[in-house]
Amino acid sequence: MSTRVYVSRDASATSLGADEVATALIAAAGAGTIELVRTGTRGLLWLEPLVEVETASGRVGYGPVAPADVPGLLAAGLLTGGAHALNVGRVEDLPWFKSQERLTFARVGIVDPLSLADYRREGGYAGLERALAMKPVDIVQAVTESGLRGRGGAAFPTGIKWKTVLEAQASQKYVTCNADEGDSGTFADRMLMEGDPFTLIEGMTIAGLAVNATQGYIYCRVEYPEAIATLNAAIKAAYAGGYLGRDVKGSGRRFELSVRVGAGAYICGEETSMLESLEGKRGEVRVRPPLPALKGLFGMPTIVNNVISLATVPVILAKGPGHYQNFGMGRSRGTLPFQLAGNIKRGGLIERAFGVTLKEILYDYGGGSRSGRPIRAVQIGGPLGAYVPASQFDTPLDYEAFAGIGAMVGHGGIVAFDDTVDMAKMARYAFEFCAIESCGKCTPCRIGSSRGVGLIDNLLAGKEPVHQLKMIEDLCETMIQGSLCGLGGMAPFPVKSALKHFGEDFVPRTGH
Ligand SMILES: Cc1cc2nc3c(=O)[nH]c(=O)nc-3n(C[C@H](O)[C@H](O)[C@H](O)COP(=O)(O)O)c2cc1C
Ligand code: SF4
Incomplete structure (x- = not known):
């Protein structure tokens, strides 16, 4: 009888050599000895390539494995969970994994992403079955009661958005999924799409039932070729299994779904630019109102x-909504997949209920900086997120608590920097990023961002530093107040936080 061995096919694992490890395992173990299953990643990226072996006592892990380790591992009894320096024990017993609260990522790293049978066995499509027996208004009510708020960054209550679309009268409605994931240090969307695509497909189908939309689109960034291929294959399997199409599981309800590939611009993650791009136009921000919920894709009500x-x-x-609502704190209900990156020893994805502190994520999970030096700052919420100093690492990760310190949780990407970071350069980078990615529609962002780069350059060159500082502050206010969308409106936050918490870095230096 062959032994089941699991190796991730996630892009983060394959970039570290998971494919080569899988090939080496097949070659060394011999045909028929192992049944190799390619899964998503568990998110313990510091252990990838991670090889898991099914044993009588559960899945035992070995990592990080290099192809050259394979013969030695097999000789040490890999297929029965034998002792070896790379043996980490049962993966689910690792404190890093065990302490997580995996609701959204419950199946990622466990199932074969393209096996509908695996998906069903692990509880998949139980939600859709319930939804098919419910009235649209009751589905919307369940999502509202769960307290779910948008995980793309703005944290807008999902149920309220859906209610608006449900109540809008139109001949056609759409469900669109924003999979542009342009924020620095974020990879949760990709990990989910590569590791458990049926969960997204199921969620979109339920959304369609909830608002009477019959067509869905997943807008995915071109930089995610593996996610795109996985989604397309999973959508095909869902159609074949009767979970998508004219008659979802014999209910008489219709939901069609396909993937659209963006050309790779940060601004195409902003929802109205995304809709423009989905319509085949240049990704440029639309003026609101009207809200996309009322006039979205092709002018129709759109989630x-x-x-x-x-x-x-x-x-x-x-x-049930109560189960989800029980996790979290304050108005931040449920869990968030935090993504830990940058100068960190143990990076990866940690799904925890809101309320966990930055310190726990950085030290208990992350193990401190990779360089071994003190962590001086973290940027959370992508390139438009504020820099948080070590003195605020005790802040619980909660939308309101972070807003209270002038920062944001956003999509949950956490990027760590040690004490060698030059925060003036990071502030300059925020303006520069905005200048490069600006869609150009409004002046405060288009002109202001380039102007900001120049002001920081002048400051660091020692040209009237007090005047430059005043100008930077004025410019930040103008961009915050006058920009049409969050790119220009939030780019000042990393700048302002760097000035506030790390003012000592903004000093003239030679050679600038
Ligand atoms: C410049 C900019 C970039 C954005 N990029 C993304 C993105 O990559 N993915 C995303 O889901 N939301 C992004 N958003 C937020 C979207 O505009 C929108 O709020 C979100 O897709 C709504 O989904 P949610 O309510 O589920 O979060 C971005 C916003 C701005 C202003
Ligand atoms: S803030 Fe920038 S990205 Fe947003 S609409 Fe204005 S120019 Fe475009």
Whole structure:
């Protein structure tokens, strides 16, 4: 009898050599000895390539494995969970994994992403089955009661958005999934799409039933070729299994779904630019109102939700809104997949209920900086997020608590920097990023961002530093108040936080 061995096919694992490890395993073990299953990643990226072996006592892990380790591992009894320096024990017993609260990512790293049988066995499509027996208004009510707020960054209550679309009168409505994931240090959307695509497909189908939309689109960034291929294959399997199409599971309800590939611009993650791009136009921000919920794709009522928001809907329907609502703190209900990156020893994805502190994520999970030096700052919420100093690492990760310190949780990407970071350069980078990615529609962002780069350059060159500082502050206010969308409106936040908490770095230096 062959032994089941699991190796991730996630892009983060394959970039570290998972394919080569899988090939080496097949070659060394011999045909028929192992049944190799390619899964998503568990998110313990510091252990990838991670090889898991099914034993009588559960899945035992070995990592990080290099192809050259394979013969030695087999000789040490890999197939029965034998002792070896790379043996980490049962993966589910690792404190890093065990302490997580995996609701949205419950199946990622466990199932074969393209096996509908695996998906069903692990509880998949239980949410859709419930939804098919419910009235649209009751589905919307369940999502509202769960307390789910948009995971794309703005944290807008998902149920309220859906209610607006449900109540709008139109001949056609759409469900669109924002899979542009342009924020620095974020990879939760990709990990979910590569590791458990049926969860997203199920969530979008439930959204369609909830608002009477018959067509869905997943807008995915071109930089995610593996996610695109996985989604397309999973959509095909869902059609073949009767979970998508004219008659979803014999209910008489229709939901069609396909993937659209963006050309790779940060601004195409902003929802109205995304809709423009989906319509085949240049990705440029639309003036609001009207809201996309009322006039969205092709002028029709449209749900725009992030991958994680939509992929969380199945568990809410399957286990009930109360179950989801029980996690979290204050108005931040449920869990968030935090993504830990940058100068960190143990990077990866950690799904925890809101309320966990930055310190716990950085030290208990992350193990401190990779360089071994003190962590001086973290940027959370992508390139437009504020820099948080070490003195605020005790802040609980909660939308309101972070707003209270002038920062944001956003999509949950956490990027760590040690004490060698030059915060003036990071502030300059925020303006520069905005200048490069600006869609150009409004002046405060288009002109202001380039002007900001120049002002920081002048400051660091020692040209009238007091005057430059005043100008930077004025410019930040103008951009915050006058920009049409969040790119120009939030780019000042990393700048302002760097000035506030790390003012000592903004000093003239030679050679600038
Ligand atoms: C410049 C900019 C970039 C954005 N990029 C993304 C993105 O990559 N993915 C995403 O889901 N939301 C992004 N958003 C937020 C979207 O505009 C929108 O709020 C979100 O897709 C709504 O889904 P949610 O309610 O499920 O979060 C971005 C916003 C701005 C201003
Ligand atoms: S703030 Fe920038 S990205 Fe947003 S609409 Fe204005 S120019 Fe475009």
